[in-house]
Amino acid sequence: MATQKTPTLVELAEKLVEQARELEKVIPAPPTFQEDTLANLPIEYEKTRLSLIDTSEMFTALVRGSDGPYGRVMRIASYQYLDEVALYAIHHFRIPHRVPLNSSISYADLADQCQIDIDRLTSLLRMAITFHMFYEPTPGYIAHTADSRLLVADTSAFDFIGAVSMEHKPATLKVNEALEKWPGSPEPFHAPYSLAHNTDKPMYLHLQQHPDRLRQFAGAMTNITRAGARSIALIAKAYPWAALAPGSTVVDVGGGNGHISVWLAAEHAGLSFVVQDLPHASDDGIAALPAALRGRVRFVTHDFFTPQPVHGAEAYFFANVIHNWSDRYAVRILRALIPALKPGARVLVCDRLIPEQGTVPLVEEREIRALDLIMHILLNAKEHTEAEMRALFRAADERFEYVDTHAIPHGLFKICEAVWKP
Known part of the structure; x- marks a missing residue:
């Protein structure tokens, strides 16, 4: 068996200094714990930042050792x-x-x-x-x-801490019990969350019974979408929205507060957006919708397992939706679109895709591996590779033609595009 190659402490320290100098050239002052001067780091330096995190964490891990109180x-x-x-x-x-x-x-x-x-x-x-x-x-x-x-x-950052403490953390303690109780089950109510919160409903339906917790969870999702290289602007710019014909309608399925649709509507005056989600999930978005966009962004209640009510739209967009469901249910979500689709309609799935091992900085790989576990813990779901995403469209209907994977720079999000060709 090949031995894992590990840099020496001195090699890592020298690399740390080199990477740190590269970052400090492009920020107004060195970061402190009082002033986060890296908050507005130019996006083209994000890869350097991630590499520096990898180097520093490897250095610290080696210095800690495997055993002992600091190990x-x-x-x-x-x-x-x-x-x-x-x-x-x-x-x-x-x-x-x-x-x-x-x-x-x-x-x-x-x-x-x-x-x-x-x-x-x-x-x-x-x-x-x-x-x-x-x-x-x-x-x-x-x-x-x-x-x-x-x-x-940042209220969404505060909401994120609350959602993790109230929803995620109790469920992490039930992982082993759920694996033993429901081996191989695709059901969303067979997640560790269900055991932790004593419910026979999937997490999102359970949260419907607790509007304050649902509002907090929606705020947390806004924070995740906005953070760093996962910002709305980068997600939105990954797809050529301007290529859609003027007057086109985009349906934001499971769009929550509508934060992505609102940003897109402000950037693309020729497009209209319909944000769909369960009752109460969009309340904050409705209240915050700018007056100038009210003619082009509207919110409607819709369960995406039922037939899509908006017929003939140019595009149907899912952001952070498909990864919330096991493959059996993801296929159902895609199939529910079919009665509404016109020839050439685009289906756009924006999710993080799991990369091949060793192809991205370890800090990014740890993030996607952690999120894959979170999907299981909360929803009995998973993150996907690109190959698995292509397979989902094929399983939903052979008339979905997978045409492209649009990469979002400096992050793991991708927009997976299929076209309806009956």
Whole structure:
């Protein structure tokens, strides 16, 4: 068996310095924990940034070693989840919103506001300080870092923490039980989520019964779509929307708050959009829709397992939808479009595609592997390779002709395009 080739610590350190210098040439100042100067890094340097993350994480992993209290195994098994304990408490008690943005607050005053014990609050926050969430400018006082300030400035980031703590985390503890109880099942209600939340409904239907949690989850999805190289602009620009004829309608199936359709409508004045989702999933999007777009973006209630009600549209767009379902149900979703499709209609599936091992930076591969697990944990679903996506269209109907995979620069999202050719 071939031995895994590992760089030396000195080789990695030299590479770190080289990559760091390359990044610092294009940012206004070196990043600090108070000021994230990498937030607006030019997109063409994203690959360098990812390589630097890979190098630094490999360096740290090697220095930790495999054994001992600081070793890789013990870090994962005994300590890593405690970061989450502190983070989830910070969300639950809305601590970022109680800390002044431009000054500090004492632990005593903060404990009074949260109505919890000062010793427990201090313990949680000092754990958070170890991963740069808040800092102590003077003993006994706490103030914002860039990370904690983000949770105040960006409601979708705050929603993301809440959704992970309330929906994801309990389900992770039920993975093994679900695998043993429902081996090989394609049913969405046979996910670890179902056991954790004591429901016989798929996650999205279960959340329909809890509007506040559904709103929070929708906010979290907005954050995921917007983040870094996954921004709406990059996703939108990956496809030649301008090639669609003026007056064309695009149906955004399962479009939630409509954030992608709103961006596209602002960029392409000749296109109209119909955003479809279950009741309440689009409430925030409806409220926030700019007046100038109300004639070209409309929201309707629709279950995508039922026949598509918008006939003759130029394109039907699924963003972060197909990966939410096992293949049996993904095929049903695609088949539900068929009665509405005109010849030449485009079906566009925007999802992350799993790359071949070793073809992308490890930090990106870890992300897609983690997301593949999350799809199983929440929905008994999966991420797909390009070959698997092509197979889904064939399984839905041979009249779907897969024509292209549109790559989104600097990320794992792809737009998979099939054309209806009856």
